[in-house]
Amino acid sequence: MFSEELTISVDGLGKKYDIYAKPADRLKQMILPRVGRTMGLHGLKYHEEFWALRDVTFNVQRGETVGIIGRNGSGKSTLLQMICGTLHPTEGNIRTSGRIAALLELGAGFNPEFTGEENVYLSGLLYGIPEKELRKRFDSILTFADIGDFIEQPVKTYSSGMYVRLAFSIAAHVDADALVIDEALSVGDIRFTQKCMRFLRDFQKKGTLLFVSHDTTAVTNLCNRAIWLDRGRKILDGPTKEVVEQYLAEQHAADRASIGQSVALKPSVRTSDEIKELPMPIHGEQLAYGSTDTVVVQAKTINAVDVNNKTKVFEFDPDRAGNQFGTGAAAITNVSLASNEGEASQLFLGGELVSLSIEAEVFKPLEAPIFGFYIKDRLGQRLFGDNTYLAYSEQPVVADTGRRLRATFTFRMPVLPSADYSIDVALANGSQADHTQQHWIHDALTFRANDCVTPCHGLIGIPMHSIKIQQLGS
Numbered sequence: 040m041f042s043e044e045l046t047i048s049v050d051g052l053g054k055k056y057d058i059y060a061k062p063a064d065r066l067k068q069m070i071l072p073r074v075g076r077t078m079g080l081h082g083l084k085y086h087e088e089f090w091a092l093r094d095v096t097f098n099v100q101r102g103e104t105v106g107i108i109g110r111n112g113s114g115k116s117t118l119l120q121m122i123c124g125t126l127h128p129t130e131g132n133i134r135t136s137g138r139i140a141a142l143l144e145l146g147a148g149f150n151p152e153f154t155g156e157e158n159v160y161l162s163g164l165l166y167g168i169p170e171k172e173l174r175k176r177f178d179s180i181l182t183f184a185d186i187g188d189f190i191e192q193p194v195k196t197y198s199s200g201m202y203v204r205l206a207f208s209i210a211a212h213v214d215a216d217a218l219v220i221d222e223a224l225s226v227g228d229i230r231f232t233q234k235c236m237r238f239l240r241d242f243q244k245k246g247t248l249l250f251v252s253h254d255t256t257a258v259t260n261l262c263n264r265a266i267w268l269d270r271g272r273k274i275l276d277g278p279t280k281e282v283v284e285q286y287l288a289e290q291h292a293a294d295r296a297s298i299g300q301s302v303a304l305k306p307s308v309r310t311s312d313e314i315k316e317l318p319m320p321i322h323g324e325q326l327a328y329g330s331t332d333t334v335v336v337q338a339k340t341i342n343a344v345d346v347n348n349k350t351k352v353f354e355f356d357p358d359r360a361g362n363q364f365g366t367g368a369a370a371i372t373n374v375s376l377a378s379n380e381g382e383a384s385q386l387f388l389g390g391e392l393v394s395l396s397i398e399a400e401v402f403k404p405l406e407a408p409i410f411g412f413y414i415k416d417r418l419g420q421r422l423f424g425d426n427t428y429l430a431y432s433e434q435p436v437v438a439d440t441g442r443r444l445r446a447t448f449t450f451r452m453p454v455l456p457s458a459d460y461s462i463d464v465a466l467a468n469g470s471q472a473d474h475t476q477q478h479w480i481h482d483a484l485t486f487r488a489n490d491c492v493t494p495c496h497g498l499i500g501i502p503m504h505s506i507k508i509q510q511l512g513s
């Protein structure tokens with residue numbers, strides 16, 4: 040039975056396309072089977088069957104945010120279009136409850152000949168919002184979209200960014216119970232994207248969200264759950280962090296396999312597409328603490344309290360680390376955090392200088408090794424990270440077979456809200472733009488930040504150089 044708590048229920052869903060090699064085959068398929076049947080011939084086929092989606096089953100509960108990930112052509116858009124009712128399934132069932140607003144890829148939704156304003160009313164009516172109500176909301180829709188006088192121009196004259204601004208603004212104003220978003224946010228500029236993200240974070244508190252993106256970081260940031268599609272099939276459905284990690288690992292394995300490189304270090308070792316976007320962030324992406332000591336102006340107060348932002352580090356244990364992948368030409372053998380004086384320690388303070396060391400053993404010569412790390416929060420959001428590339432780009436450290444290497448990053452442990460965190464470490468070979476991961480370990484070290492007496496508003500806290508209130512003359 041379809042529960043009231045379910046917003047979307049998808050059962051055995053499939054979409055088949057008949058692919059014809061040439062247009063004439065389509066005609067033959069329409070006419071000849073009938074002729075054949077009258078002659079007692081059956082099963083004449085002039086096309087290939089192609090299943091864009093097959094056998095996909097899942098439920099989305101009211102209030103859930105679910106990310107859909109997968110390679111190009113894996114069936115994500117096909118799935119969303121069927122959920123929104125713009126595409127008919129070949130087999131299976133979809134049940135939805137409440138009002139679903141869709142923000143599908145460009146091309147869907149608006150009548151290109153109509154002006155933006157006409158499209159606002161048209162879309163509103165399709166969502167069942169009475170015209171009188173739409174009039175009341177029109178100004179707010181326009182303000183959100185921020186496309187100025189273009190609202191009076193036909194939509195066919197819009198840039199893709201304007202199109203998405205208007206489409207998103209409408210979807211945000213129709214009191215939807217569920218929002219279905221397909222790649223739309225990749226089009227807008229940063230300010231608009233931030234505005235949409237704020238809206239979505241607010242919407243998440245009450246509504247159901249289905250979110251397709253190639254940007255796995257965005258999926259990780261926004262969704263608690265993810266569904267991975269591949270070649271039209273559901274591969275995995277679960278907590279976002281796990282699904283994204285496995286998806287990236289699988290992608291890298293496939294990429295490596297396609298260029299004939301070995302991929303496995305050990306059964307749990309996987310490869311990842313992160314290689315393309317990383318090795319790890321370049322300098323400048325890292326947290327902007329100065330090289331000189333920062334004065335924490337609240338230090339007096341903080342030190343007066345027994346429990347400040349202490350961070351407890353759990354030692355590196357290769358068997359307990361998360362997913363791993365890489366070619367296996369080198370292996371990371373140890374990871375540790377020490378105080379800046381080099382003392383191995385398990386407790387640090389937010390704002391303290393610490394050193395992260397990554398040691399590795401080389402099995403095959405590396406002409407340009409790059410070590411890197413990321414610090415991630417509980418949802419897998421990357422808070423900051425860095426790599427050795429820029430420091431050694433002019434003169435890479437060449438490592439022969441049998442050598443052992445150690446990279447050390449010294450940085451200020453940020454002030455962190457009380458929660459669990461983890462550190463990904465990696466050793467690649469090559470350049471920032473073109474490299475191969477030799478060994479990447481997700482969650483090599485984990486740590487817990489304790490009671491945040493130190494001011495920390497947001498993902499990480501920056502120790503303040505000064506805080507003042509001044510009386511100004513009237």
Ligand SMILES: Nc1ncnc2c1ncn2[C@@H]1O[C@H](COP(=O)(O)OP(=O)(O)OP(=O)(O)O)[C@@H](O)[C@H]1O
Pocket residue numbers: 056089090091109110111112113114115116117118
């Ligand atoms: N009308 C159609 N006729 C034939 N094949 C189609 C049709 N529409 C989609 N397909 C095929 O179905 C498969 C799934 O397409 P879909 O657009 O759903 O993938 P996707 O995961 O959204 O891809 P992308 O990430 O590139 O947007 C693709 O191989 C695509 O070529």
